[in-house]
Amino acid sequence: MDIIEIIKNRRSCRTFTSEELNKNDKAELEKYIKENALGLKKESIPFKIIEKEDKDIPLKINYGMIQGHKTYVLGSSLSNSDSRINYGYLMEKIVLKASEFNISSCWVGYFDPNYFKEINIKKGYEIPSILILGYAEKQSVGERLVRMTIKANKRNDWETMFFDLNTKSPLDPKQIPAYADALEMLRLSPSSGNTQPWKVFYDKEAREFHFFKKIINKRYNEMGLHEIDMGIAMAHFELTSTYKGLSGTWHKQEKKINGIPDDLHYIWTWKCAAMQG
Ligand SMILES: Cc1cc2nc3c(=O)[nH]c(=O)nc-3n(C[C@H](O)[C@H](O)[C@H](O)COP(=O)(O)O)c2cc1C
Known part of the structure; x- marks a missing residue:
């Protein structure tokens, strides 16, 4: 498999x-x-x-x-x-x-x-x-x-999770075919209470994906569970990218990323080594 x-x-x-x-x-x-x-x-x-x-x-x-x-x-x-x-x-x-x-x-x-x-x-x-x-x-x-109560089989749609950094509009898989699987596999990640606190902004020019956390459940956040959720999503994204032959590295963005809603907390950035497709 x-x-x-x-x-x-x-x-x-x-x-x-x-x-x-x-x-x-x-x-x-x-x-x-x-x-x-x-x-x-x-x-x-x-x-x-x-x-x-x-x-x-x-x-x-x-x-x-x-x-x-x-x-x-x-x-x-x-x-x-x-x-x-x-x-x-x-x-x-x-x-x-x-x-x-x-x-x-x-x-x-x-x-x-x-x-x-x-x-x-x-x-x-x-x-x-x-x-x-x-x-x-x-x-x-x-x-x-339990699965029914937390709607464990459901995930939020692309348009609530993935955005173009330049326009701030939702990212469509067709706009980014090479990374469509990596983002889709990120979307299928498990999360505490299925809260899915992930927001990703794609910078086409710099070929970077900026990962942000949105607090969905205050209690989970205080317990550090949303941070675990972020790490899980990063693993899914990285493993799928690597499997598709798209290498890259994680780094922290030094400069403030402009135009991001105040309720999003910056986590990590994936820098693509090569853009294919
Ligand atoms: C950090 C974290 C903590 C979790 N804690 C619990 C838990 O305490 N009890 C539980 O039954 N499920 C827990 N879960 C499982 C989630 O409810 C489950 O991943 C989510 O509903 C999505 O369902 P799926 O994993 O079947 O795709 C946790 C998941 C994560 C990622």
């Missing part, structure tokens, strides 16, 4: 069989995690796969009606915006790699961090979210209800 198929097929799973991860799958995933621990600004976030046993007290999860969970991936980020973005960016790559092995997952932002004694949280660090991994069981009624 290529990255486009993997992204299109991925769904959050909330009903897991109580099986442990198959040894080969786990070893492959651990190898991938080790080799991909470096995020933006070369920040390293070592993630760990943690397997709880049936005799352990189960992790209480506040929302989502998640059942059968016993395997988790987590690490810690610094308690700041860029580090949480990195956490989302690196962890989503793990989500997609796991999907490649038919391992299902669910991001969880509401959980008790004290449950994980395996992770030493240093001062100034936090666990901004965790990932549950496992094999999918038939969806429970509760899971179907």
Whole structure:
């Protein structure tokens, strides 16, 4: 499966069989995690796969009606915006790699961090979210209800998310054929409560995509979850661009970008190395 198929097929799973991860799958995933621990600004976030046993007290999860969970991936980020973005960016790559092995997952932002004694949280660090991994069981009624309530299958339209920096008008896939898949795969990203806080402005002349965060849910934002959402979207965009042979790099724009609505918060810029198509 290529990255486009993997992204299109991925769904959050909330009903897991109580099986442990198959040894080969786990070893492959651990190898991938080790080799991909470096995020933006070369920040390293070592993630760990943690397997709880049936005799352990189960992790209480506040929302989502998640059942059968016993395997988790987590690490810690610094308690700041860029580090949480990195956490989302690196962890989503793990989500997609796991999907490649038919391992299902669910991001969880509401959980008790004290449950994980395996992770030493240093001062100034936090666990901004965790990932549950496992094999999918038939969806429970509760899971179907949660998905319906948060409209998990729906995503906002292109015109609410992607804009031409020059005209500030919505960007149409036909205007930008080479990057249409990368933006579409960004649009299909998962986000906390399916809030999709992503806004992207494309600068045709400079061949840059500027990523902004719009606060959709104040509580999620205070918990740092919108920053995780931003990192996830960046991972989808980058992996799809690279798959399409369109290389580029992330950087921070030094100058203020004019004409952007006040309620948007600048995050990162993708500079295209070569424009094709
Ligand atoms: C950072 C983050 C935190 C999340 N937290 C939870 C959670 O606490 N409980 C839950 O059931 N789902 C959680 N989700 C899953 C989202 O609800 C889900 O990704 C979204 O509704 C889109 O559905 P999909 O992943 O099936 O495409 C979280 C997702 C993200 C990205």
